[in-house]
Amino acid sequence: MAERSAERITIVGSGLAGALMACYLARAGHAVDLYEKRPDPRGHEQVRGRSINLALSVRGIHALHEVEVADEVLRHAIPMPGRMIHPLHGRPYFQPYGKDPSHAIHSVSRSDLNVALIEAAARSPRVRLFFEQRCGDIDLRTATLDLQAGSNSDRQRIPCEVVIGADGAFSAVRAQMQKHERFNYRQDYETHGYKELHIPPGAEGAFQMEKHALHIWPRRSFMLIALPNNDGSFTCTLFAPFEGANSFTQLQNAEEVRRFFTTQFPDVVPLMPTLVEDFFTNPTGPLVTIRCNPWHVADRVVLLGDACHAVVPFLGQGMNAAFEDCSILARLLQEHSTDREAAFRAYEQARKEHVDTLADLAILNFLEMRDHVGSRWFVLKKKAEILLHRVLGSWYVPLYTLISFTRTPYADALRQAQHQQRRVRLVLGLGLLLLVVLLRMLVPWT
């Protein structure tokens, strides 16, 4: 295992980004070693038959197309062309994401998608997979991994040519880079946390709510969302503050949980037979944004996805942005095939501004989903945006559309949206002025 060719690339982490990167690199002719601390997920039943799901959109789909797994993944995905809003009082109503149903995000099972990507990587003879290998340490100067196999305490030192750290928000590779001088690093936690809950399928696998929608129960300081799974179930997530009013701290026993849900989400309680059990079994997770730079050490080590830019989940773009990383890093490694450090620099240059913007937008979208999504004004604004887009076409594209249904880099998308907003304000202002002038002409002053 210690000998390797000059072209061999080592990836730490076989999660979504690591497995996809392995596909890209194998297709480009590289030999790839993939090390993962967890067991091989292939051929295993999902835990308790449930799945945690993610929203796949255009950026992610584009990358999956590039490595030819998109068709297979989309076959099992559930398109969600809009949000189903569940107000506290009144009936749920549908809010489309775009001007037509093709503007849909896709609910996919994280574990199914991961297995599909690992299987795609494993189909290449150039890819070697090593599971239950925890990366304990890494010598950044020599790109030597210190691996610990399973529960075994024996450690193995693996000298590598180049290491890609795709080991997530709590990256072990990044932790080593943090110890180096002049590594800029930032972790920001939200005051809110999240907890996953479950709506099982109805009789004969029937969906107990609208299948083709992302369900939201916006309640200002907290909210519940639900995404459909293929088996007729929904994965729900409660986002609430850790402390204070309507917080996780206030929900300490079955009675309090039942009362809170019955008061706040009355329509969902009958659909959640294991609510209380799930609430106390499932952990309360934190929401973190991670920013850092530089993303690489010389031409030896580079970070990918959550390892260098974890974002909060409220735009459904964490995975999609990580997949874009893979696409761009793979392309730049080919363009700079004789100078890997130049490729790493160009990759960070191409991505940093955009994922920084994404981090900010994801936090803003949390406020939008939580506070405004149910308000009359917000509903009107969304309708007006979609109408403008329908009438003006590419002259007016709502920001959410640019983010979820185009591959416009995130910061460019934000600039375009701000520019459009100024244009609309100008037109409205001029219209108002024209109206005043016309009135002045038609109605002479007395």
Next chain:
Amino acid sequence: MAERSAERITIVGSGLAGALMACYLARAGHAVDLYEKRPDPRGHEQVRGRSINLALSVRGIHALHEVEVADEVLRHAIPMPGRMIHPLHGRPYFQPYGKDPSHAIHSVSRSDLNVALIEAAARSPRVRLFFEQRCGDIDLRTATLDLQAGSNSDRQRIPCEVVIGADGAFSAVRAQMQKHERFNYRQDYETHGYKELHIPPGAEGAFQMEKHALHIWPRRSFMLIALPNNDGSFTCTLFAPFEGANSFTQLQNAEEVRRFFTTQFPDVVPLMPTLVEDFFTNPTGPLVTIRCNPWHVADRVVLLGDACHAVVPFLGQGMNAAFEDCSILARLLQEHSTDREAAFRAYEQARKEHVDTLADLAILNFLEMRDHVGSRWFVLKKKAEILLHRVLGSWYVPLYTLISFTRTPYADALRQAQHQQRRVRLVLGLGLLLLVVLLRMLVPWT
């Protein structure tokens, strides 16, 4: 050593903040244990007879007065009532900091000050000092320290009532807090680094440049500064980019260093006989800003000074701000004597906004010192500010004066300065308008 009374407070780090905090706590009747990884600095010669110096100003002096060591410290301090600017061409000139010589910052030796504070702490029978004890780990839940004595690899576990982490920018106590969920943390490095250099005393301990000034050689993308020491020497610091034009990377041999200094700082080269030797012996240090929150864990562990808010050195406020921390934490521990967690919360509440502002201002002042301090416009602006202050008194106090010569909390100082600036602009605007009106009256249009 393991048994302790309920009132015993443990401080990690006997640097400036830790030693001062020990003085405060002992005066308030607490028993204090102080652990320091370095050897006891008392009774030791300074390394190579040189001292690294710091600028002590009103905030720091106030704290030293509270523990009654100010007089002793100031006796050995050198007042600097202004900057001596050394332009590339032309003669050096003096720029006063304030409206009169009492507006001076004080050059003090870091090691002398530290020894004075440790001696002051040791004078109390309530204080126990333990040197060469490295804090390897800390159990935050139980406030148990894991200490390693000297080069000995034996570890000792010390259960504590409460731990104050005063162990600097690379705090071991904070490192443990970082591993906890929901700890917000940020480290930002400048693209510039620093290197200390030395101007020895002249014949019979004479100062070879003006004694009562902070000397600056501003050169836009880099600069040299020098502070006087009591023995007639000056400690110089070169601030320059790590990479690119005029960077440390470009100074690789004696010839390059000599040429760089002769070209850029011609007047100082004759005063630095050991320039080349110092340049290659002394390390190139990084400049880091550290922000984090929360600063405490329950009522058990709390951070102080650089450990929770390291700033770049360009306002000379890092130590002064740490001393303010000590004063405020000591006061709040007395005010909330029955609820230590409330004291910790109030302390962070009282300090966080202000040290965040300080961090930003210190970076801005770097730009000012480097880029503008030598420009005609800057000199005029400084003169105008001091004139306004002289004429208007407390109606117009320059920001630098508020920071260095008052105890106005940093963020309040910035707000006051911004408010004053608006007021001056308004007055100037009205004056201009009045002038136009007067001219209009005196010179009739033709």
